Amino acid sequence: MDTQEARRAAQLRRAAAAALIGTAIEFYDFFLYGTAAALVFGGVFFPELGRVGALLAAFSVYAVAFLARPLGAVVFGHFGDRLGRKRMLVVSLLLMGLSTAAVGLMPGYEVWGWWSPVALVVLRVCQGVGLGGEWGGAALLIAENAPAGRRGRYGAFLQLGPVSGFVLANGVFLVLQLVLDERAFAAWGWRVPFLASLVLVAVGLFVRLRIEETPLFRAGEERGRPPVVEVLRGHWRTVLIGCGAITVGYALFYLTTTYALAYATTGLGVPSTMLLSMLLVGAAGKGVTVWVSARRSDQWGRRRTLQMATGLAMAWSLVLFPLLETVRRPLMFLALAGAMVVLGCLLGPVAAFLPELFPTRVRYTGAALTYNLGGVVGGATTPLIATRLTEAYGTAEPVGWYLAGLGAVALLCLRLLPETSGAELGAVGVDGGRRRAPVLGADPAA
Template sequence: MAIDTASDQGAPGLGGGLGRVAVAAFVGTAIEYYDFFLYGMAAALVFGREFFPVLSPVNALLAALSVYAVAFAARPVGAILFGHFGDRVGRKAVLVVSLLLMGLSTAAVGLMPGYGRLGVWSPVLLVLLRFCQGIGLGGEWGGAALLLAEYAPVRRRGRCGGYLQLGASVGSALATAVFLALSLGLTEGEFIDWGWRLPFLGSLVLVGVGLFVRLRIAETPVFAAAETAARSPLPLLTVLRAHWRTVLLGGGLLCFGYALFYLTGTYALGYATGQLGLDRTLMLSLQLLAAPGGALAIWFGASYSDRWGRRRSMLAAFGLAIVWSPFFFPLLETLRPALLLFAMIITGLLTGLLLGPVGAYLPELFPTSVRYTGAALTYNLGGVVGGATAPLLATRLTAVYGTATPVGWCLAALGAASVLCLLALPETNGQDLSLDQPIADYGGRRASTAISGGPAI
């Protein structure tokens, strides 16, 4: 029996109950990505000197980014752990735990002594905290996506999923704004000595806000209506046995979006300030100026995927982003602020268009009984390649060739591989999530369980 949630009333463009869920997903995800992105920025700006001072500048950056990659390796672990309880117990409870784990781990990074006080134990503890961050975020995205997807009216699911992706965008922008404010208000010595710690400690305040919002929402109607006996006792085994192809293709689809976001954000920040000699404040200011365009593109891509279909919307964005990828780093290396800003704006727009529909697309690929595990595992597997290994490869390529231009061409090649994965997946727009059935029609253009009347793609 289909679950109809379209009768909510209240929030702008959404209903009262659905509006509260959208706010809960948005705020929680913004906080989690604020926490996660903080490390990326600190790794690019500070951590090489703070935790790896005995290494050369290039190797120190590589070491800091390696610790950065640890969280991406931990995210599938978090997806499995939180996905198990999310599919067995419910979506809401595990989201509260994931938020606490992420927030406390982030605050602990702000209290970490540097290499000068703890020696090799300092980077060891940093790796441990980063692993905990990854586990928390690994459980966060899938649960928040399901909150929105399982509450949303079927014909506005893409738009509602946009709130989730906006949370990630806003969280990243907030981290950039905080680092920029500290760079403007502190001397270089103050920033390196203690200033970088303040954003990490401030995470505790944001976590309090997120908990207040999330504790006020109810379980999703789709999960609440599902028969207890129908829930998989071991969701991971069910996903690996019955949906492994969807997980691999979906992870491959997301590799390019992750790589585009982190190479042109975190890696570009470290490369520009550490090797090209650009001022940290300038780079942070340009990234912050470009952020609103990315947020608008997320909203546009998510909303119009309800009309055009998920695959068609993402394919168009993929094509544009692949063509654009080789141009980003040559523009960065011109060292001209106007061209840098142009490059960041275009990249932000294309990344937003590409990732906007994902919040609705991944939950639609899996049945209710394993939806949390399937969507979360798929999303975070894509991050292992695109978010973790891409910056490491880029650092090595730049060291070998003396320029980041080859990085752009590798990024374009990764985009082509991701397109092939997307073409092998079905269209899901109009999928009835209350039907606990797998999507089987991989050879066609639509999902086999889609409701009638959806747009023909």
Template structure:
């Protein structure tokens, strides 16, 4: 990362009549570590559910259903997590605007980790009957609430600490978290699949990644508790005086809120189709070994991480809007190829299909934390960025595995490609409508897009 000089940060609240205490240096590497560790753990928790839903949950929690209906039921509970994300964004976003970004990050991490650990300890349908899937649904919703509170706080922690001209690259570590979290989740499931016989994996092996979450959360808390509040929040007394950030958002910033959500939507659809749904299709419909598909996803994820951070850095030079548009157009062009390449069941072609989709996704999502943070003024920035990101995830990611499963069953692979291409086209239109925000001041009110 360029810029080894420490950022200067006020360490006392800017209240009327009270001078600030002397600033102390905050190094960019420390901020990058705080946001990367936190988002990695949060998304690890969220992704292990998707992997387990594709591989295990149909038989464990919905054994009375046929394999296809059991998978659909598991994906339906999977979608509940996305319903929790806007709820978490609204609750934690308001807290972030009123009491600070740092506190929100600590609470959201705890909620996510405890909910995930509880899933790993949850008895199956054979032990608890109908209460087992009910409890699974509640815990999945709480997972979503925790993740919904994560993005806004992490994005603002990076963006509001960054200097001019490097917001994109520092905020890029927020979006690296999903890649690293996915790699941890997928890698652990791959290792368990290799080491354990199928009956032991189905009986208890799948629970280990969930229980391991509690140790990761402890480590994440140690990192985050050592980070100070952001300068933009401390310098803006009005932030803490704003009693209803959501009302101000709905009255004065509704357009950028909705357009930001539309911008994020394509990335969510691409990711959850290329990972969760493709994993289920490869192992259920194509009868491919689980270890083979998990290994391919791990390799493709390396390209996702590289594309994500490269586009985040590039957005400091090109601008957020132009960089995201390149990614959405690439996703639109690659969408018709993803499922046909997967269905060949030939390893090189399958890898090409997955890698192409995830590279397009990385280009789309790298600049997003900086873009969404720059769209809103300080008083509503945490609420606005959180809601935009998680509404886009809800509209895109929640239904993607369900829609793709239904479309493939009814109309075949070309229908899934058309669905992906259509969402990319909508996101491209939303992105093109937004203003460029790269040079926008974080201390001035943000105008609505023309």
């Protein structure tokens, strides 16, 4: 291996490590709110609304961050496509970390009254903006450094970041619930994971400040129109179809890790520590299937791998809540762990697939906007819809049919997207949903 090849290999390893560590920290921060919303935020910030009302209010604030994520994708995408990927990844990490730590310092409703939930909404918006810029930049950091035939394999490092963040966030909450009594946990224990974000951010900054800008960005063409304008004018079909293709993954994840946690603890009387333990074990299985499906997407193709995973998700959505409602531990574990394993299959190829759909000059904006719009549809609204459906029908079974419907939409969208694996970046595109020549990210208007 010559000096230049060795340098490229070292840069790729650093990029993969920076994407994994930074994304794990950002998703740790983001997932903390979901777990806290299911377990404690209703009583801390909305005590006067009753059990169901407080839970809906906590999930509504939870949804606010998803609505802010496309804004983060546009803002960070604009500057990431103009100034570089590295700078924006540092800024997004700081914004997310400081916002999360501030949540840990927030007085509850008893101290601030309604100003407390108002401030919580503001901080949740900041979290959403930060995460909206994170994933797209981290995906490009890997995609624009990795060779074409191994882009899915290296993209797996990015997709393991959310898995690691989820395990860390839920693990901390589980430990605190085991060592603290219920009163201490509600009074101050839940704040500890949020304040710990400051330490993790320091680690992430150390790693990210040592990486280099991606070679494709350094060699990029002259930038003309603002990236979001170019994306919305020339690539809007790709954004919408790509969003539809990944929505089911978001919905399955947040139904499993947030809504199911709240439903089983408050509606079925299951101890939260038991559920968190099951989810943590399931997350290990999810990590394995993320790695396997990402690598297989280099061999089988991104579309084919995602189509098979979506079919699995549709099948599992119909048994998830019936198994959970048996309140039998083995079947509840099967429901949650199985959902996490299916999720890994869905998420593995995405880090390579979305960046491959856009040209270099707008890749940050296009990939980030697509990914985060999927979060609005699949992540923000799903816990709210699930709560309403369960309240109306007295069972969570209709939630599974809702999820299966999202899977059917995803399969249709995947048929309209091109196969992108193996091609060089900057050369495949989508024009009105029709498959074109194998030129990744080509401008449909050209």
